Amino acid sequence: MDRQFPSLHRLRRTAWIAFLVAPALIIMVTFVVVPIISALAFSLYDWRGLARGAFVGLENFRQVLFQEPFAGWTRNAFKHNVIVFVTIMVVQNATGFLLAYALFKEPFGYKFHRVSVFLPVVLSTVIVGFLWKLFLHPLFGLVNQVLVGVGLESLALPWLGDSRTALWALIFANAWHFVGFPTLIYLAGMQRISQDHIDAARLEGAGEWNMIRYVIWPLVAPSTTIIFVLTFIGSFNWFELPFIMAGLDGSPFGSTDVLGLYFYRTAFGNQSAGVQDFGKGSALAVLIFLVIVTVAALWTIYLRKREVEL
Amino acid sequence: MTTATTLPTGAEARGAAPIKLQPFLLQVLLIANSVLMLYPILVMVFSAFKDTGQIYDSPFSVPDFTNLVNFGKIITQTNFVTYLVNSFIVTGSAILLILTFGSMAAYGLARYQFRGNTILFLFFLSGLMVPLKLAIIPLFIQFKNLGILDTRLSLILLYTAMGLPSTIFIMTGFIRTLPQELEDAARIDGASELRIMTSIMLPLTRPAMIIAAIHNAVPTWNDFFFPLVFIQTDARKTLPQGLTTFMGEFNTDWGALFAGLTLSALPIVVVYIVLSRQFIAGMTSGALK
Numbered sequence: 245m246d247r248q249f250p251s252l253h254r255l256r257r258t259a260w261i262a263f264l265v266a267p268a269l270i271i272m273v274t275f276v277v278v279p280i281i282s283a284l285a286f287s288l289y290d291w292r293g294l295a296r297g298a299f300v301g302l303e304n305f306r307q308v309l310f311q312e313p314f315a316g317w318t319r320n321a322f323k324h325n326v327i328v329f330v331t332i333m334v335v336q337n338a339t340g341f342l343l344a345y346a347l348f349k350e351p352f353g354y355k356f357h358r359v360s361v362f363l364p365v366v367l368s369t370v371i372v373g374f375l376w377k378l379f380l381h382p383l384f385g386l387v388n389q390v391l392v393g394v395g396l397e398s399l400a401l402p403w404l405g406d407s408r409t410a411l412w413a414l415i416f417a418n419a420w421h422f423v424g425f426p427t428l429i430y431l432a433g434m435q436r437i438s439q440d441h442i443d444a445a446r447l448e449g450a451g452e453w454n455m456i457r458y459v460i461w462p463l464v465a466p467s468t469t470i471i472f473v474l475t476f477i478g479s480f481n482w483f484e485l486p487f488i489m490a491g492l493d494g495s496p497f498g499s500t501d502v503l504g505l506y507f508y509r510t511a512f513g514n515q516s517a518g519v520q521d522f523g524k525g526s527a528l529a530v531l532i533f534l535v536i537v538t539v540a541a542l543w544t545i546y547l548r549k550r551e552v553e554l
Numbered sequence: 555m556t557t558a559t560t561l562p563t564g565a566e567a568r569g570a571a572p573i574k575l576q577p578f579l580l581q582v583l584l585i586a587n588s589v590l591m592l593y594p595i596l597v598m599v600f601s602a603f604k605d606t607g608q609i610y611d612s613p614f615s616v617p618d619f620t621n622l623v624n625f626g627k628i629i630t631q632t633n634f635v636t637y638l639v640n641s642f643i644v645t646g647s648a649i650l651l652i653l654t655f656g657s658m659a660a661y662g663l664a665r666y667q668f669r670g671n672t673i674l675f676l677f678f679l680s681g682l683m684v685p686l687k688l689a690i691i692p693l694f695i696q697f698k699n700l701g702i703l704d705t706r707l708s709l710i711l712l713y714t715a716m717g718l719p720s721t722i723f724i725m726t727g728f729i730r731t732l733p734q735e736l737e738d739a740a741r742i743d744g745a746s747e748l749r750i751m752t753s754i755m756l757p758l759t760r761p762a763m764i765i766a767a768i769h770n771a772v773p774t775w776n777d778f779f780f781p782l783v784f785i786q787t788d789a790r791k792t793l794p795q796g797l798t799t800f801m802g803e804f805n806t807d808w809g810a811l812f813a814g815l816t817l818s819a820l821p822i823v824v825v826y827i828v829l830s831r832q833f834i835a836g837m838t839s840g841a842l843k
């Protein structure tokens with residue numbers, strides 16, 4: 245006897261299962277699969293506003309990759325995405341690891357600290373962006389008031405107005421917003437380490453540094469993998485924070501321009517450029533998508549191998 | 555997902571450590587970080603009770619908490635309340651649809667073996683990492699053709715699609731762990747498949763549903779990108795998008811700006827403080843195996 249379905253007719257069973265999965269399947273196909281595939285198709289056509297023109301093959305790709313001024317803008321934005329990714333990966337996630345380790349030791353008040361480190365994470369990027377835009381105001385912002393207050397007038401710079409510091413100011417705001425996320429992913433990873441491993445290392449007389457280096461760090465490798473991939477996807481989708489804090493043009497002088505802003509400007513136009521170009525916009529979308537998928541896939545494979553080796 | 559209660563504290567585990575420097579340093583690190591996290595939020599709230607002059611002159615002082623002028627401006631001179639209601643409608647509807655369709659699909663995938671089961675599960679799973687922002691142009695055209703551009707419905711449908719993969723992932727894993735005996739007993743009693751699902755199995759999945767709901771409610775509530783593209787009419791804007799509108803209007807009135815930020819942050823911060831454990835579990839759940 246079929247243990248699971250003693251009474252059901254085959255047909256009724258099929259209909260029942262179809263009823264269960266169909267709504268989710270239809271919504272996913274309509275609003276995820278079709279748009280993603282369409283983006284690929286759209287990038288191969290010439291567009292006049294909302295109207296699709298002639299098939300142009302890879303022309304849109306050639307323009308955004310090799311023809312000035314588009315190619316220069318693409319390179320500039322891409323470079324900034326790479327800077328953002330590397331900095332976040334190193335600074336924000338290393339801080340997260342340290343904080344997680346501190347919380348893992350469960351010192352006095354760790355429950356409070358766990359709630360506070362995650363508080364900014366639940367806020368909208370719009371709120372965080374505006375908040376830090378006000379705080380980074382050259383004269384009346386909190387940051388420079390504090391710097392002047394402690395006698396560091398020379399450091400009270402126009403952070404968002406200077407093309408040398410603007411991108412770093414945005415990265416700082418991003419780190420403030422999201423450092424709680426890697427912290428709690430790492431914390432969960434550390435809490436899954438079996439106590440035996442830690443005890444064994446203690447018995448062998450491992451100090452704090454060796455404990456982190458040879459026990460904790462290798463054993464949270466799965467957390468590192470997932471943080472790596474999520475950080476990469478997040479960095480190459482960066483849009484809201486620079487949009488709020490630096491504007492659609494990545495001011496000043498394109499020093500905060502990233503692919504997300506450039507893509508949006510190209511697709512929907514802006515005050516200065518005016519025109520919207522769905523063809524080049526789609527080409528950029530496809531390129532960003534390919535970068536994300538390729539790198540995320542390769543790194544997952546590489547890091548999973550590393551997890552095993554460590 | 556919950557705190558490990560079995561782990562000894564740092565000091566205990568190390569026994570007779572030569573110096574107690576480590577716990578001290580860790581404590582300093584945590585306190586410094588909490589100050590860095592909370593102080594800006596505190597200043598934001600304080601500034602909401604000050605006028606612009608006070609903010610410029612004494613940014614660190616404790617304000618007069620009975621001065622509600624700035625909040626009055628936000629409530630009466632902007633569409634704040636409309637934006638808030640819209641955010642509730644959009645997030646609420648999306649979560650309802652996500653949980654309904656998500657648990658149905660998860661139940662089908664978890665409790666029945668059929669051809670294509672694994673492929674279907676992997677298909678839903680693949681949606682987890684898709685950056686749907688990049689499909690904004692086709693979505694824009696699609697919504698235009700469907701005649702739902704500039705409606706809350708467009709956002710609800712899109713957020714539902716974005717929330718389904720994680721919900722199916724979380725719920726399938728949970729439903730698989732429910733004992734087969736429950737189902738069999740009900741079947742012997744002659745209960746229909748629908749009844750087994752709705753009255754016996756799904757009520758048991760509440761913890762997973764809460765995780766899935768929070769996992770999707772927070773990004774949906776906070777989203778700015780899709781409203782920015784889809785919604786033009788002011789009366790249909792959600793809170794993050796509406797915030798950009800009135801931040802522009804009050805340009806130099808810093809007191810009102812901080813009041814707007816404070817009011818916008820208030821709902822989610824309050825819920826977070828009450829449900830912080832569920833929030834942390836929910837928001838990190840996609841990233842934990």
